Amino acid sequence: xxxxxxxxxxxxxxxxxxxxxxxxxxxxxxxxxxxxxxxxxxxxxxxxxxxxxxxxxxxxxxxxxxxxxxxxxxxxxxxxxxxxxxxxxxxxxxxxxxxxxxxxxxxxxxxxxxxxxxxxxxxxxxxxxxxxxxxxxxxxxxxxxxxxxxxxxxxxxxxxxxxxxxxxxxxxxxxxxxxxxxxxxxxxxxxxxxxxxxxxxxxxxxxxxxxxxxxxxxxxxxxxxxxxxxxxxxxxxxxxxxxxxxxxxxxxxxxxxxxxxxxxxxxxxxxxxxxxxxxxxxxxxxxxxxxxxxxxxxxxxxxxxxxxxxxxxxxxxxxxxxxxxxxxxxxxxxxxxxxxxxxxxxxxxxxxxxxxxxxxxxxxxxxxxxxxxxxxxxxxxxxxxxxxxxxxxxxxxxxxxxxxxxxxxxxxxxxxxxxxxxxxxxxxxxxxxxxxxxxxxxxxxxxxxxxxxxxxxxxxxxxxxxxxxxxxxxxxxxxxxxxxxxxxxxxxxxxxxxxxxxxxxxxxxxxxxxxxxxxxxxxxxxxxxxxxx
Amino acid sequence: xxxxxxxxxxxxxxxxxxxxxxxxxxxxxxxxxxxxxxxxxxxxxxxxxxxxxxxxxxxxxxxxxxxxxxxxxxxxxxxxxxxxxxxxxxxxxxxxxxxxxxxxxxxxxxxxxxxxxxxxxxxxxxxxxxxxxxxxxxxxxxxxxxxxxxxxxxxxxxxxxxxxxxxxxxxxxxxxxxxxxxxxxxxxxxxxxxxxxxxxxxxxxxxxxxxxxxxxxxxxxxxxxxxxxxxxxxxxxxxxxxxxxxxxxxxxxxxxxxxxxxxxxxxxxxxxxxxxxxxxxxxxxxxxxxxxxxxxxxxxxxxxxxxxxxxxxxxxxxxxxxxxxxxxxxxxxxxxxxxxxxxxxxxxxxxxxxxxxx
Numbered sequence: 014x015x016x017x018x019x020x021x022x023x024x025x026x027x028x029x030x031x032x033x034x035x036x037x038x039x040x041x042x043x044x045x046x047x048x049x050x051x052x053x054x055x056x057x058x059x060x061x062x063x064x065x066x067x068x069x070x071x072x073x074x075x076x077x078x079x080x081x082x083x084x085x086x087x088x089x090x091x092x093x094x095x096x097x098x099x100x101x102x103x104x105x106x107x108x109x110x111x112x113x114x115x116x117x118x119x120x121x122x123x124x125x126x127x128x129x130x131x132x133x134x135x136x137x138x139x140x141x142x143x144x145x146x147x148x149x150x151x152x153x154x155x156x157x158x159x160x161x162x163x164x165x166x167x168x169x170x171x172x173x174x175x176x177x178x179x180x181x182x183x184x185x186x187x188x189x190x191x192x193x194x195x196x197x198x199x200x201x202x203x204x205x206x207x208x209x210x211x212x213x214x215x216x217x218x219x220x221x222x223x224x225x226x227x228x229x230x231x232x233x234x235x236x237x238x239x240x241x242x243x244x245x246x247x248x249x250x251x252x253x254x255x256x257x258x259x260x261x262x263x264x265x266x267x268x269x270x271x272x273x274x275x276x277x278x279x280x281x282x283x284x285x286x287x288x289x290x291x292x293x294x295x296x297x298x299x300x301x302x303x304x305x306x307x308x309x310x311x312x313x314x315x316x317x318x319x320x321x322x323x324x325x326x327x328x329x330x331x332x333x334x335x336x337x338x339x340x341x342x343x344x345x346x347x348x349x350x351x352x353x354x355x356x357x358x359x360x361x362x363x364x365x366x367x368x369x370x371x372x373x374x375x376x377x378x379x380x381x382x383x384x385x386x387x388x389x390x391x392x393x394x395x396x397x398x399x400x401x402x403x404x405x406x407x408x409x410x411x412x413x414x415x416x417x418x419x420x421x422x423x424x425x426x427x428x429x430x431x432x433x434x435x436x437x438x439x440x441x442x443x444x445x446x447x448x449x450x451x452x453x454x455x456x457x458x459x460x461x462x463x464x465x466x467x468x469x470x471x472x473x474x475x476x477x478x479x480x481x482x483x484x485x486x487x488x489x490x491x492x493x494x495x496x497x498x499x500x501x502x503x504x505x506x507x508x509x510x511x512x513x514x515x516x517x518x519x520x521x522x523x524x525x526x527x528x529x530x531x532x533x534x535x536x537x538x539x540x541x542x543x544x545x546x
Numbered sequence: 547x548x549x550x551x552x553x554x555x556x557x558x559x560x561x562x563x564x565x566x567x568x569x570x571x572x573x574x575x576x577x578x579x580x581x582x583x584x585x586x587x588x589x590x591x592x593x594x595x596x597x598x599x600x601x602x603x604x605x606x607x608x609x610x611x612x613x614x615x616x617x618x619x620x621x622x623x624x625x626x627x628x629x630x631x632x633x634x635x636x637x638x639x640x641x642x643x644x645x646x647x648x649x650x651x652x653x654x655x656x657x658x659x660x661x662x663x664x665x666x667x668x669x670x671x672x673x674x675x676x677x678x679x680x681x682x683x684x685x686x687x688x689x690x691x692x693x694x695x696x697x698x699x700x701x702x703x704x705x706x707x708x709x710x711x712x713x714x715x716x717x718x719x720x721x722x723x724x725x726x727x728x729x730x731x732x733x734x735x736x737x738x739x740x741x742x743x744x745x746x747x748x749x750x751x752x753x754x755x756x757x758x759x760x761x762x763x764x765x766x767x768x769x770x771x772x773x774x775x776x777x778x779x780x781x782x783x784x785x786x787x788x789x790x791x792x793x794x795x796x797x798x799x800x801x802x803x804x805x806x807x808x809x810x811x812x813x814x815x816x817x818x819x820x821x822x823x824x825x826x827x828x829x830x831x832x833x834x835x836x837x838x839x840x841x842x843x844x845x846x847x848x849x850x851x852x853x854x855x856x857x858x859x860x861x862x863x864x865x866x867x868x869x870x871x872x873x874x875x876x877x878x879x880x881x882x883x884x885x886x887x888x889x890x891x892x893x894x895x896x897x898x899x900x901x902x903x904x
Contacts, residue, residue, distance in 0.1 A: 081882050
């Protein structure tokens with residue numbers, strides 16, 4: 014637990030992704046089994062102790078600290094695990110034993126009654142130092158929240174053992190903490206666990222963005238075209254061991270989508286888009302977002318926001334690996350399969366018939382009207398299903414982003430390399446004065462952007478912030494409302510979270526309008542016209 | 547920490563003149579008053595005053611412009627280095643334990659262990675002894691004389707870290723984390739944010755104690771005070787300026803080196819000249835991870851020049867006063883802890899001393 018707590022601390026404080034991976038990989042190298050496996054389980058969220066509830070921890074600390082002093086401290090620190098870790102007094106007589114190892118913790122808590130759990134945790138806290146106590150409390154109360162995703166942990170695992178992350182991801186659903194079979198394979202003592210016939214994640218084939226110019230050569234004899242749906246890319250796998258749904262990063266998200274993970278007599282793997290709504294009435298992306306945020310949706314939520322899978326590819330069926338077939342042939346299989354499945358939450362992403370490249374351009378222009386389509390997907394008819402972003406086979410042609418002229422309102426410093434620069438900007442649009450329409454209009458925040466500018470532009474923006482700060486609120490600078498920026502964004506929707514009532518999807522800088530007076534920036538009604546119905 | 551030589555059970559005397567009659571917090575700071583209630587002198591006056599005893603050189607305690615400043619020679623040297631030779635009309639340097647009488651009050655200074663020259667002020671008047679601690683700490687510090695506990699009737703203490711969550715670890719253990727990180731990231735400049743008076747020099751001296759002998763690169767703002775410490779016989783080893791080379795361009799020579807700068811420079815344009823900087827912050831506040839995280843620090847180093855919770859309580863036990871007065875900080879928690887021990891305590895609510903300067 015000592016080194017694991019230090020690892021958690023490093024992950025919490027390290028801003029750079031690569032350095033986090035380096036810390037993880039180093040820890041994996043130096044930690045023996047089975048501690049390594051249990052730590053890994055905690056990091057990817059597959060170990061959760063349900064016994065050490067916050068109430069139990071509070072009760073334990075109440076015997077160690079004056080209630081009023083604890084309250085003042087908790088108020089200052091703001092986090093229960095950390096307050097307890099810090100306030101826990103050194104026992105007068107330290108137990109003559111080291112802090113527990115991860116496997117000791119897992120083993121002991123597994124069979125412990127409530128009283129035993131209390132006794133164990135108390136003893137563990139007594140023989141640990143502050144950081145170890147903090148790690149221990151985070152581990153046993155669930156939710157590490159140190160800024161390391163499951164995907165990142167698997168990347169570190171791949172780096173530590175010089176393995177391909179796809180090979181690890183593929184067998185992940187077959188593994189269970191402490192992942193003995195995984196390490197037996199990674200350390201060369203055994204073959205890789207066999208994923209045949211199981212519902213596991215297969216590496217995805219990805220598309221390149223396309224230039225407008227490339228499209229003129231795309232002819233119907235060589236290319237297939239379909240809509241690029243505005244949902245979440247997922248993979249549905251059905252095997253002897255059940256049905257699983259995976260996100261594009263290979264995380265098992267089955268529990269969030271019961272309508273898709275009921276067991277099927279059909280076995281195989283489908284690639285497609287998860288969409289909210291029903292096939293004939295698709296709902297906007299933010300509805301899907303609500304479902305994606307829930308690990309276990311309530312019956313109510315499932316009814317108000319149903320989801321379905323719009324399938325566009327098939328990778329495996331029974332014992333056949335179809336990935337070596339050209340997409341034309343896979344497509345025929347897929348059509349048949351979707352028909353046989355006859356599943357209320359699975360349908361087919363249709364191909365768009367086209368005779369001439371000009372047609373592609375007009376379709377792309379239509380995307381904006383529907384709002385629920387992000388653009389076009391262009392796939393070479395002879396493309397096999399290959400992992401990763403293979404050149405020249407699949408292309409995505411996104412619709413043009415929307416743009417608006419907005420005024421910069423607030424600035425904040427960036428992180429890591431950009432910590433000396435003001436690189437995070439909140440911007441606003443004009444709105445009629447809500448108190449009195451006769452008064453001049455006011456600016457309301459409509460979004461936040463961190464990207465889209467060059468290094469040279471960032472320096473100029475940074476200088477602008479420093480010269481035009483009117484007020485400081487902690488790390489936030491309020492700016493003189495003079496600088497207009499043209500921002501690009503993928504979509505805009507209604508939002509009750511923001512004062513303006515709208516929220517933008519992925520806003521970024523397009524152009525800085527040093528020349529444009531602030532009063533000529535766009536107003537809220539102009540932005541609202543773009544809201545997808 | 548508790549020294550055996552002190553008489554712990556010294557009976558509390560009955561005071562003929564209660565100190566609250568002659569020492570009080572005013573808007574201008576803590577003041578000793580004459581029989582008419584007029585200030586005779588101030589301690590760490592927050593506004594310009596006639597006669598001021600200064601506990602230590604931090605800017606919120608040592609302000610320029612007073613008529614007569616009384617302090618340790620080191621504190622006077624620090625004020626001179628910061629404000630120029632004319633920071634006061636007249637100065638008086640007191641050696642440790644040297645007594646001086648102002649009005650009918652005998653005063654002398656004893657070390658507070660906070661920064662170079664930092665003093666507690668011992669006031670004796672009509673048989674009552676009041677000790678004004680100033681800022682102080684009990685952990686080891688190679689750059690200043692250690693805190694000397696003086697039994698007293700009223701102990702006027704700071705409370706910067708007066709919460710039971712503050713328990714500052716052994717300084718050398720913390721410093722060692724930098725040396726470990728240098729091995730793990732030999733290509734990154736390790737930049738330590740440290741307050742320019744006291745903390746910076748302590749960090750350097752601790753690094754030397756831990757065996758680090760390479761040149762240490764310092765921000766221009768630290769230059770004068772590091773020199774002053776060295777002139778006072780504190781060995782800081784080889785120091786080199788960090789701010790050479792072309793503005794805004796990373797200086798590859800600083801890769802894998804230790805750079806020390808005031809905290810304000812860390813997030814400023816200055817830091818852009820450092821190659822892939824690993825930001826370290828040396829402060830007692832770094833103990834709270836959530837706070838350290840918010841400040842954008844990659845390696846929080848818990849190193850404080852103030853007493854932590856246990857040291858505050860142990861010190862109060864040691865000087866065994868009849869009353870504890872609290873100048874600034876988290877007085878509510880300390881008041882609560884003292885009331886649990888049936889001790890008399892009150893908060894002076896002095897304003898003008900910074901919490902975050904540490």
